[in-house]
Amino acid sequence: xxxxxxxxxxxxxxEGDSAVIKCTYSDSASNYFPWYxxxxxxxxxxxxxxxxxxxxxxxxxxxxxxxxxxKHFSLHITETQPEDSAVYFCAASNDMRFGAxxxxxxxx
Amino acid sequence: xxxxxxxxxxxxxxxxxxxxxxxxPISGHDYLFWYRQTMMRGLELLIYFNxxxxxxDSGMPEDRFSAKMxxxxxxxxxxQPSEPRDSAVYFCASSWGMGxxxEQYFGPxxxxxxx
Numbered sequence: 001x002x003x004x005x006x007x008x009x010x011x012x013x014x015e016g017d018s019a020v021i022k023c024t025y026s027d028s029a030s031n032y033f034p035w036y037x038x039x040x041x042x043x044x045x046x047x048x049x050x051x052x053x054x055x056x057x058x059x060x061x062x063x064x065x066x067x068x069x070x071k072h073f074s075l076h077i078t079e080t081q082p083e084d085s086a087v088y089f090c091a092a093s094n095d096m097r098f099g100a101x102x103x104x105x106x107x108x
Numbered sequence: 109x110x111x112x113x114x115x116x117x118x119x120x121x122x123x124x125x126x127x128x129x130x131x132x133p134i135s136g137h138d139y140l141f142w143y144r145q146t147m148m149r150g151l152e153l154l155i156y157f158n159x160x161x162x163x164x165d166s167g168m169p170e171d172r173f174s175a176k177m178x179x180x181x182x183x184x185x186x187x188q189p190s191e192p193r194d195s196a197v198y199f200c201a202s203s204w205g206m207g208x209x210x211e212q213y214f215g216p217x218x219x220x221x222x223x
Binding site: 032034041042043044045046049074089093096097099100101 | 141150199210216217
C-alpha cells in the first residue's frame with residue numbers, strides 16, 4: 001500500500017512569514033493529492049488538492065506543488081496568520097492513508 | 109446539508125464494555141470511512157465502504173472491532189470488549205466517488221475514553 005511521509009512534524013513561524021510542509025509518497029500510480037487542515041476539536045477539512053496532470057495549484061495564500069518524478073508534493077502558505085495555526089495532513093490517493101501531520105503554530 | 113453526523117460526541121466506558129459509535133454520512137455520498145486518531149499513531153484508516161459494502165477492512169485492529177453499514181444513511185463501529193488502548197477520537201467521513209473529487213467530509217468525531 002501507499003506510504004506517505006510528512007515533514008516537519010512541528011513548525012513554528014512568525015505571523016506574515018511563509019510556511020512549507022512537504023510530503024513524499026511511494027506509489028507512482030497515485031494521482032490525487034489533497035491537503036487537510038484540522039483545528040482543535042474538529043475533524044480534518046480539505047483546504048486544497050492537486051491532481052497528477054498539474055504541477056502547481058494556488059488558492060489565495062495557499063499553494064500546492066507536485067513533483068511526480070521525485071514523488072513529493074508540498075503545501076505552501078504565504079503571509080501566515082494566527083488562524084492558520086492547526087494540524088495539516090497530506091494524503092495520496094491510492095491508499096487513503098494520511099501523513100503523520102504537521103502542527104503549525106503562527107506566532108502573532 | 110448538515111454534514112456528517114456522529115454520535116455520541118463523547119463516550120466514557122469501563123474496560124470490557126461494548127461501545128457503539130454511529131455515523132450518518134452526507135446524503136448522496138457513496139463512500140464512507142472510519143478513522144481512529146491518537147497522538148501516537150496519527151490518523152489511521154480503519155475501514156471503508158462503497159455503496160454500503162465493506163471494501164477494505166485491513167486497518168481494523170483486531171476482531172474486537174466490527175463495522176456495519178445497513179443502509180446508505182447509517183453506519184456503526186462497534187468495539188466489544190473495549191480496552192483502555194482503544195481510547196482515541198474516532199472520525200467518520202464520507203465522499204462522493206473515488207476517481208472524482210475525492211474530497212472527504214469529516215464528522216466532528218467521537219472522543220472515546222475507556223477506563
